[in-house]
Amino acid sequence: MPITVLLVDDDALVRAGLRAILEAQPDIEVVGEAADGAAVIPLVGKVKPDVVAMDVRMPLMDGIEATRAVLRTVTDPPRILVITTFEEDEYVYGALRAGADGFLLKRARPTEIVHAVRIVAEGESLLFPPALRSLAAAHGNESARRALEMAALTEREGQVLRFVARGLTNAEIAAELHLGTETVKTHVSAVLAKLGARDRVQAVITAYESGFITAGAGSSGPRSHRGQGPGQEGHLTV
Numbered sequence: 496m497p498i499t500v501l502l503v504d505d506d507a508l509v510r511a512g513l514r515a516i517l518e519a520q521p522d523i524e525v526v527g528e529a530a531d532g533a534a535v536i537p538l539v540g541k542v543k544p545d546v547v548a549m550d551v552r553m554p555l556m557d558g559i560e561a562t563r564a565v566l567r568t569v570t571d572p573p574r575i576l577v578i579t580t581f582e583e584d585e586y587v588y589g590a591l592r593a594g595a596d597g598f599l600l601k602r603a604r605p606t607e608i609v610h611a612v613r614i615v616a617e618g619e620s621l622l623f624p625p626a627l628r629s630l631a632a633a634h635g636n637e638s639a640r641r642a643l644e645m646a647a648l649t650e651r652e653g654q655v656l657r658f659v660a661r662g663l664t665n666a667e668i669a670a671e672l673h674l675g676t677e678t679v680k681t682h683v684s685a686v687l688a689k690l691g692a693r694d695r696v697q698a699v700i701t702a703y704e705s706g707f708i709t710a711g712a713g714s715s716g717p718r719s720h721r722g723q724g725p726g727q728e729g730h731l732t733v
Contacts, residue, residue, distance in 0.1 A: 497524040498616045501544035503561065504578065505530050505553045509601060513548060516605045523612060532561025539569055545616050546574045548599070551586040559586060562593040566693070576615045588630045596696055598627060621662045621695055631703035639704035646689035653707075655682040660699045660708050 500517055502510045502525060510528050517523045526542040529535055533556040535547065547565065551558035558577050566572050575595040579587045580602075587598055597615040599608060614621075648656065651672075658668040669679045683695070692698040702708045 497522050498546060498612060499524050499526045499544045500612060501527045501538055501542060501547045503529045503532060503535055503547060504550040516608050520609055532556030532558060535561045536564055536568055539565060539573060544573045546576055546612055548576045548578055551577050551579045551590050559589045559593050562590050562595050566594045574615045574618060576611055588627060591696055592700060594693055596694060618694060619664045628703060631700050632709060634704050635706055636704055639701050642690060642701055643705035643707050648689060652682055652686050656686050656698060656702055657708060659695050660702055
């Protein structure tokens with residue numbers, strides 16, 4: 496089955512460009528478009544996309560509020576990929592904190608855009624570039640520290656969280672720790688449950704905001720290379 500995508504951006508040219516890039520792929524289908532976040536809820540209910548590619552800055556309802564609305568009202572919500580012009584954008588970080596699953600720059604190359612949609616749809620690795628890691632670390636707060644402390648992660652779960660923050664898939668984490676993939680999947684599920692995190696992005700945000708991982712630490716070491724083509728730029732490295 497193809498990955499179905501809903502495009503949400505107030506710029507018709509951006510939507511047209513994204514549609515052309517995505518529909519050139521045999522495994523991706525654009526099933527709808529919207530010019531503002533306020534139109535997302537009814538469209539999601541109608542076309543039931545796997546991924547919503549959502550601009551963060553729109554005139555009536557921005558991507559942050561639209562993300563919250565989707566996750567609050569849709570029973571089986573789609574994955575949400577936020578799109579922006581600027582990498583170090585507080586709006587982007589706000590959308591990720593609200594529950595978005597990844598991040599994409601509008602200037603990204605076609606191969607990077609396709610890669611981002613596939614990564615977000617699969618949900619097993621991250622689109623969380625260094626600039627956002629620094630923002631997360633700068634948003635350190637007592638609530639996140641308490642959440643991490645109350646989670647009482649085991650030593651193994653802490654190891655898994657660090658690998659998740661580096662963008663590794665379950666299979667890659669399994670190889671690093673010499674465990675079975677299903678065992679790693681169980682550990683990841685336990686980490687998310689203990690942290691009260693919807694997905695990997697939310698868990699990594701908590702890890703940074705609590706100080707469990709410091710800026711720069713999450714991007715060190717091995718990283719996922721799945722789907723990365725030659726010359727892929729750092730802002731989409733996972």
